[in-house]
Amino acid sequence: MRHTLAVLVENNPGVLARVSSLFSRRGYNIDSLAVGRTDDPAVSRMTIVVEGDARVLEQVNKQLHKLVDIIKISDITADEFVDRELVLIKVNADPSIRGEVMQIADVFRARIVDLGQNTITLECTGNGGKVNAFEEAVKPYCIKELVRTGKIAMWRGAKYTGFPGSSNKTNKEDE
Amino acid sequence: MKITAAEALVRCLENEQVEVVFGYPGGAILPVYDMLYDSGMRHVLARHEQGAVHAADGYARVSGRVGVCMATSGPGATNLVTGIANAYMDSVPMVLFTGQVPTTMVGTDSFQEVDITGISMPVTKHNYLIKEARQLPQIIKNAFHIASTGRPGPVLIDIPKDVAESEIYFEYPSQVKLWGYSPTYRGHPQKINEAVSAIQQSKRPVIYAGGGILNSGALEDLRNFAEIINAPVTNTFMGLSSFSGSHPLYLGMLGLHGSRYANRAISECDLLIALGARFDDRVTGKIAEFAPHAKVIHADIDPAEIGKNVLVDIPIVGDVKRILRAFNARLEPRENKEWVETVQQWKKDYPVTYKQDDNMLKPQYVIEKIYEHTGGNATIATDVGQHQMWVAQFYSFNRPRGLVSSGGLGCMGFGLPSAMGAQIGIPGEQVALVTSEGSFQMTMQEMATIVEQNLPVKIFILNNDSLGMVRQLQEVYCNKRYMATNLKFVPDFEVFARAYGVSAFSASSNEEVDKVVPEAFNTPGPVVVNCKVHQDENVTPMVLAGKGISNAIDV
Missing domain, CATH: 3.40.50.970 (Thiamin diphosphate (ThDP)-binding fold, Pyr/PP domains)
Structure with missing residues (x-):
C-alpha cells in the first residue's frame, strides 16, 4: 500500500541528504518527495510517498525517527486528507489549435500561464489522478516539456500535524 | 573576553570532563592542536588514525565514558571511517573531531579535502559540519549528549580551519538544544504488565541478553531477574561479561558458534526474553527456525530494533535496567524446576570442548x-x-x-x-x-x-x-x-x-x-x-549458512 508521510524536520544543512540516503541504504522506495519550509523558518516539512506493507512502514517510521534532525512524523494516509500536485506543461500549439487546447484546460480547470509563438504553457493542480489525466489529455498536442512537483498533503478537518515547542525547546533526559 | 573556537573546543572538552583525547595531528586541525599544547589535556598520539579511533572505542567500552578522537581533514578523516562504523555497529559512545579545509575552500576539491560528513552519514548516530564558530559550544554539548544517551553511538564534528581560528565569546551551554531527539527510558507500564504475566505463565523461559545490559549497567538487575524466575541466561557476543560465566543458570553464547545447549534452549523454550539485543543474523541463523515455539518479549532502547528481524509479541521500548527493575518488583519467584534440570542436563551432554593433541598446541x-x-x-x-x-x-x-x-x-x-x-x-x-x-x-x-x-x-x-x-x-x-x-x-x-x-x-x-x-x-x-598453534583447528560447533541454530554441525 502507498502511504503519505508528513515529516517535520529541523531546517539544518544536509537534512534532505540524511533522509534520502536513509531510504536508499535501507532499500525503501520513495514514490515522491516534496520539501519546503513551514510557517516557522527553522522547520521544514517533507511529504514523502512510500510504498510498502505495514511492517515496512513501521520500519520506515522508526528509522526516520532515529535521525536526530527529525521532529515529527505523521502518516497522513491514516485519516481523511487532501493532497495536491502541480504540473507545468508546455505543448505545441500554433494559433490554429490554441482554442482546442484551451478547451481541454478549461475541463481540468488548468490555467494558461504563458504563450509562445507556437507553444502554450499550462498549469494544473489536483491530486495525482487528475494531474495524470490532464497529462494524457494534452499528450496529442506534443508535450515539449513537463515538470511536476511531488505530492503535498494535509489532513482534513480540525486535525493537524503540528510540532511541539520552538527550536529553543530544551530536552531533558527522562530521569 | 573573546577566545578562538579552537580554544573553546578544548574548554568544552574540559567541561565534559574528558580526560584523554586519542588522535593524530595535521594541517587542518592545527589550530586545535595548538590549543591542546597549553591545556594539559592528555593526548595519546596513535601511529595511524585507525589506531586512534579504535583506541577511543576500547577506552569507551571499558570505562562507559565517551571516547574522544581527533584527526585532520582528508586522509585523516577517511582513516577514521572503519573505526566509526565499528563503534556505530556496536553502539559505542564516541565524539570525533575532524579538521576541515577553510569554509571558503569547501567544495573546491582543495588539498586534503574530503566530505567527511557525507561519507560518515550512514555510520554515525549524527554528525555536524560547523559553519559558524559561535555554534561550536552548543554543537559539542549536543554531540556528547547524543553520543552517550539512548542507544549510544559515534557523533562526528567537522571543523573548518577558519572556523577554528575565529574568535567567539565563550560560555559552555548548560542545556542541550535538540528538538526531536528524546530517547524513551521508561518502559510502557501496560507492556511491562503483559510481560510479567507472560513470564508468570511460562514453563520454559530463556533470557537472551545482549550488549544493552552492559550499556545500561543492568548487570545486577539481570542476575536478580534470572534468579527470581529461574530462567537460563544466554548471551550474545556483545553481551558477554554481562552475566557471570560461573553462574549455574548461565548458558554461554548462542548463535552460529554458540553452545549447543544455549541453541537448544532457544529452540525449545516457550518464552524468549530478549534484553538489549537485536536478533542479529549471527544469532538467529534461519529466522523461521529461531525460537519456533516461543512467545517473544523484546526490550530495547532503540524502537527500530523491535520487530526489525523477528516478529515480537510483547515489545517494550526503554532502558533495560529500568525495565528489569519494573519486572523484578512485580514478579513472584518461580522454580521452573523441570526446565532448569533439563537444560542442566544438556550442559552435561553437549559441553563446549575440543580435542587435545599431544603433538601440537591447540x-x-x-x-x-x-x-x-x-x-x-x-x-x-x-x-x-x-x-x-x-x-x-x-x-x-x-x-x-x-x-x-x-x-x-x-x-x-x-x-x-x-x-x-x-x-x-x-x-x-x-x-x-x-x-x-x-x-x-x-x-x-x-x-x-x-x-x-x-x-x-x-x-x-x-x-x-x-x-x-x-x-x-x-x-x-x-x-x-x-x-x-x-x-x-x-x-x-x-x-x-x-x-x-x-x-x-x-x-x-x-x-x-x-x-x-x-x-x-x-x-x-x-x-x-x-x-x-594447529592450523587445521576449526571453531565448532558451526551452524551452516541458511540453517537453523538447532542444526549445528561439528567441523
Missing part, C-alpha cells in the same frame, strides 16, 4: 590457560576471526565489560589499538589481547604507542600461519580450496617485539604455554607471546 588451550591465570577477571581485547570465537567459548568472563571486541562490524585490526585504549581507561587493571597473526598485522604499528604510553598489555598471538576463519569457511564451503588464506610469510613476532624494546616469549606446546602464560603476566610492561 589454540583453545592457550585461552583456557589465560582464563585460569586471570580467574576471568582480566579485560580481554580480541581481534576478529577464529581466536575471537574461541575467546567467547573458552574464556568465562567475571569482570563486567571484560570483553573488548568488534562484534557487529567484525573488524580485523581492532585488537591492538582497542587494547591500548582499554588499558588507558582502566589503568592498574589487567588487560590482555588475544589476537592472531592475520589481524595483528593489520594495525601492529600501534606497538609504538603502547611502548610510548607504557601500557602493560599482554599480547597473545595465536599464530597458525593462516587467515583461520576464512580458511575454515573455505574448508566447509569451497572444498578446501584455500585461496589466499595461507600466509606464506609471517614475520618473527619475537624479533618484532624486540624492535620495540618489548619482552617476547613463544610457545608451541602445552608445557610451554603452562610456563609462558604466568611469566607473561608477571613481566612488567607490554609483552608479546607468539603461540604457534
Whole structure:
C-alpha cells in the first residue's frame, strides 16, 4: 500500500541528504518527495510517498525517527486528507489549435500561464489522478516539456500535524 | 573576553570532563592542536588514525565514558571511517573531531579535502559540519549528549580551519538544544504488565541478553531477574561479561558458534526474553527456525530494533535496567524446576570442548590457560576471526565489560589499538589481547604507542600461519580450496617485539604455554607471546549458512 508521510524536520544543512540516503541504504522506495519550509523558518516539512506493507512502514517510521534532525512524523494516509500536485506543461500549439487546447484546460480547470509563438504553457493542480489525466489529455498536442512537483498533503478537518515547542525547546533526559 | 573556537573546543572538552583525547595531528586541525599544547589535556598520539579511533572505542567500552578522537581533514578523516562504523555497529559512545579545509575552500576539491560528513552519514548516530564558530559550544554539548544517551553511538564534528581560528565569546551551554531527539527510558507500564504475566505463565523461559545490559549497567538487575524466575541466561557476543560465566543458570553464547545447549534452549523454550539485543543474523541463523515455539518479549532502547528481524509479541521500548527493575518488583519467584534440570542436563551432554593433541598446541588451550591465570577477571581485547570465537567459548568472563571486541562490524585490526585504549581507561587493571597473526598485522604499528604510553598489555598471538576463519569457511564451503588464506610469510613476532624494546616469549606446546602464560603476566610492561598453534583447528560447533541454530554441525 502507498502511504503519505508528513515529516517535520529541523531546517539544518544536509537534512534532505540524511533522509534520502536513509531510504536508499535501507532499500525503501520513495514514490515522491516534496520539501519546503513551514510557517516557522527553522522547520521544514517533507511529504514523502512510500510504498510498502505495514511492517515496512513501521520500519520506515522508526528509522526516520532515529535521525536526530527529525521532529515529527505523521502518516497522513491514516485519516481523511487532501493532497495536491502541480504540473507545468508546455505543448505545441500554433494559433490554429490554441482554442482546442484551451478547451481541454478549461475541463481540468488548468490555467494558461504563458504563450509562445507556437507553444502554450499550462498549469494544473489536483491530486495525482487528475494531474495524470490532464497529462494524457494534452499528450496529442506534443508535450515539449513537463515538470511536476511531488505530492503535498494535509489532513482534513480540525486535525493537524503540528510540532511541539520552538527550536529553543530544551530536552531533558527522562530521569 | 573573546577566545578562538579552537580554544573553546578544548574548554568544552574540559567541561565534559574528558580526560584523554586519542588522535593524530595535521594541517587542518592545527589550530586545535595548538590549543591542546597549553591545556594539559592528555593526548595519546596513535601511529595511524585507525589506531586512534579504535583506541577511543576500547577506552569507551571499558570505562562507559565517551571516547574522544581527533584527526585532520582528508586522509585523516577517511582513516577514521572503519573505526566509526565499528563503534556505530556496536553502539559505542564516541565524539570525533575532524579538521576541515577553510569554509571558503569547501567544495573546491582543495588539498586534503574530503566530505567527511557525507561519507560518515550512514555510520554515525549524527554528525555536524560547523559553519559558524559561535555554534561550536552548543554543537559539542549536543554531540556528547547524543553520543552517550539512548542507544549510544559515534557523533562526528567537522571543523573548518577558519572556523577554528575565529574568535567567539565563550560560555559552555548548560542545556542541550535538540528538538526531536528524546530517547524513551521508561518502559510502557501496560507492556511491562503483559510481560510479567507472560513470564508468570511460562514453563520454559530463556533470557537472551545482549550488549544493552552492559550499556545500561543492568548487570545486577539481570542476575536478580534470572534468579527470581529461574530462567537460563544466554548471551550474545556483545553481551558477554554481562552475566557471570560461573553462574549455574548461565548458558554461554548462542548463535552460529554458540553452545549447543544455549541453541537448544532457544529452540525449545516457550518464552524468549530478549534484553538489549537485536536478533542479529549471527544469532538467529534461519529466522523461521529461531525460537519456533516461543512467545517473544523484546526490550530495547532503540524502537527500530523491535520487530526489525523477528516478529515480537510483547515489545517494550526503554532502558533495560529500568525495565528489569519494573519486572523484578512485580514478579513472584518461580522454580521452573523441570526446565532448569533439563537444560542442566544438556550442559552435561553437549559441553563446549575440543580435542587435545599431544603433538601440537591447540589454540583453545592457550585461552583456557589465560582464563585460569586471570580467574576471568582480566579485560580481554580480541581481534576478529577464529581466536575471537574461541575467546567467547573458552574464556568465562567475571569482570563486567571484560570483553573488548568488534562484534557487529567484525573488524580485523581492532585488537591492538582497542587494547591500548582499554588499558588507558582502566589503568592498574589487567588487560590482555588475544589476537592472531592475520589481524595483528593489520594495525601492529600501534606497538609504538603502547611502548610510548607504557601500557602493560599482554599480547597473545595465536599464530597458525593462516587467515583461520576464512580458511575454515573455505574448508566447509569451497572444498578446501584455500585461496589466499595461507600466509606464506609471517614475520618473527619475537624479533618484532624486540624492535620495540618489548619482552617476547613463544610457545608451541602445552608445557610451554603452562610456563609462558604466568611469566607473561608477571613481566612488567607490554609483552608479546607468539603461540604457534594447529592450523587445521576449526571453531565448532558451526551452524551452516541458511540453517537453523538447532542444526549445528561439528567441523
